Amino acid sequence: MTDAISTIGLGRSYGATVALHPLTMTVAKGEVFGFLGHNGAGKTTTIQLLTTLARPTTGRASVSGHDILTDAMAVRRSIGYVPENVRLYDTFTTRENLLFFARLSAVDDPADRVTETLDFLGITDLAARRVSEFSKGMRQRVGLAQAILHRPEVLFLDEPTSGLDPMGVKLLRRVIERLNADGMTIFMNTHLLGEVARTCTSIGILSHGRLVFQDRIDAVSHLYGNENALEALYLSVLPEAGRAA
Amino acid sequence: MTAFRPLILQALQGLARDRTVAVMATLFVVLVLISAWLGWSATTTVNAIYADAAKFLAESGQPVPPNPVMETSPLALFRNLSIYVSLIGALSAIVTGFRLVATDRRAGVLPLIGSRPLDPWTYAASRLVSLALAMAALIALAAAVSVVTFLILPGLLVTGSDWLRLTLFFVLAWGFVMLFGLIALGATATARSEAAGVLTPVSVWLAVTFILPALTGNIHPTAAINPVSALAAAPDTAFFHVMGSLFGPLSVAESFKFLSADLLRFLPDGIVSRGTLPPLPALLLALAAAFAFALRGLSRLDLTKGDFDA
Numbered sequence: 001m002t003d004a005i006s007t008i009g010l011g012r013s014y015g016a017t018v019a020l021h022p023l024t025m026t027v028a029k030g031e032v033f034g035f036l037g038h039n040g041a042g043k044t045t046t047i048q049l050l051t052t053l054a055r056p057t058t059g060r061a062s063v064s065g066h067d068i069l070t071d072a073m074a075v076r077r078s079i080g081y082v083p084e085n086v087r088l089y090d091t092f093t094t095r096e097n098l099l100f101f102a103r104l105s106a107v108d109d110p111a112d113r114v115t116e117t118l119d120f121l122g123i124t125d126l127a128a129r130r131v132s133e134f135s136k137g138m139r140q141r142v143g144l145a146q147a148i149l150h151r152p153e154v155l156f157l158d159e160p161t162s163g164l165d166p167m168g169v170k171l172l173r174r175v176i177e178r179l180n181a182d183g184m185t186i187f188m189n190t191h192l193l194g195e196v197a198r199t200c201t202s203i204g205i206l207s208h209g210r211l212v213f214q215d216r217i218d219a220v221s222h223l224y225g226n227e228n229a230l231e232a233l234y235l236s237v238l239p240e241a242g243r244a245a
Numbered sequence: 246m247t248a249f250r251p252l253i254l255q256a257l258q259g260l261a262r263d264r265t266v267a268v269m270a271t272l273f274v275v276l277v278l279i280s281a282w283l284g285w286s287a288t289t290t291v292n293a294i295y296a297d298a299a300k301f302l303a304e305s306g307q308p309v310p311p312n313p314v315m316e317t318s319p320l321a322l323f324r325n326l327s328i329y330v331s332l333i334g335a336l337s338a339i340v341t342g343f344r345l346v347a348t349d350r351r352a353g354v355l356p357l358i359g360s361r362p363l364d365p366w367t368y369a370a371s372r373l374v375s376l377a378l379a380m381a382a383l384i385a386l387a388a389a390v391s392v393v394t395f396l397i398l399p400g401l402l403v404t405g406s407d408w409l410r411l412t413l414f415f416v417l418a419w420g421f422v423m424l425f426g427l428i429a430l431g432a433t434a435t436a437r438s439e440a441a442g443v444l445t446p447v448s449v450w451l452a453v454t455f456i457l458p459a460l461t462g463n464i465h466p467t468a469a470i471n472p473v474s475a476l477a478a479a480p481d482t483a484f485f486h487v488m489g490s491l492f493g494p495l496s497v498a499e500s501f502k503f504l505s506a507d508l509l510r511f512l513p514d515g516i517v518s519r520g521t522l523p524p525l526p527a528l529l530l531a532l533a534a535a536f537a538f539a540l541r542g543l544s545r546l547d548l549t550k551g552d553f554d555a
Contacts, residue, residue: 048549051360052359052360053356053359053360053548053549054549073362073364074362076360076361076362076363077362079360081356081357081360083353083356083357085353087352087353087354088352088354088357089255089259089348089352089354090352091259091262091263092258092259096258100251100254100255101357101361103248103250103251103254104248104251104252104358104361104363105361105362106247106248106362143357146357
């Protein structure tokens, strides 16, 4: 199986501060990959590098077979990205925001695609409303809509459940499952172990900018037993998390 | 360049919904209307007085002198326009340039745009073209008001040369307001805070409109907002000679007023431009520098970050 994401020694420093130590890992096509780690572990930096929003200071990476440094445009055509705090044009309606992003991604028949996407996410009722009226959960759903308008091969979600109520989390989980069933690879930064256990097929754990664990979820269950397997793993690879608990 | 058109459409749509931009544009158009009304009022008053005087002189058998309205260029009716362009026009351009970038930075959509298949140059070009189009629309509104004024004023003899001069004046006005819009674009793209983004171009505008004319020609702020007194000759002293040579080329508001007066035919006799550089090259150089500043700022805009720093 071809890798959806592959990194070799990918790293990023800001002056003397190392945000991400050289990272080597792969995410297979069709996976729902959960990227775990404490605040400041380097998860968002990794997403910024993989989405070509930032340039690495070391190493290289490819997304959907395209090099992030030499073929950034092809990478961008093949990805969708939902940042932690989705912010859109407040004076525009949901439909206007989505039309803008659809046109930006050179989608054929943008109006039809926007309608389809709104329908897919069950947010048709938000179409004519201005984004300024929305709660965080509603914005998050519109943010997800803008990221999947062009049917990307890989979807990057940065803390997608942050600030969502349980219903919002459940809806998001269902959407992720449906997108993944259609063949989309999902790369998800998160803190929530329970969410990862329910949604992801493989995980990576980042600590202080270093990858300390990567494997499939079923292998984790096999290693640590089914009950609370992920928590046991997390505490074992991140001792400081155990001390804090 | 597929992303170019949607970026421009979004920018113009956003500007059209921006209340501050709408207020500034309305204020500018209202002032242009007032300028036209003042011209119309002065012309009709002089015409009425002339008609009465001519009738009286004819009845008493004395020679009737020509109508003074016919002795001055009809373009001079719009002399106040040069002041409105340098005041409200320039401020409108600053607000527009600021909003074009600040909206994206404040809305936090830059990372979403940055993850799309477009390079920073496309984004930069879209903002520059959006500014140019928005300013062209603003100046076109002023031009439309002026043309209507010309057409409805009685007794004015407007020649082909006058129309050409009026057109050139509006091209000049567009270039002048673009200068401040470009500075606002560049400053807002590079500023860490929103306040710095707007204060930088406003400070440049204040310096150019009020401080430099005072240094180079002893033009006080109240004189600077009068189309004729703003063109007064500089005092013949060593200080103003030195200041004129040093800062004359930078005093682009004076260059604009000089060129406007020349085009609209109200330049007082004997007035020459200050500084070592003629006014048109000085304006063009300033415009080129502002363009480079805006392009540099926009192309270096950090697309990973949405917000201004707190």
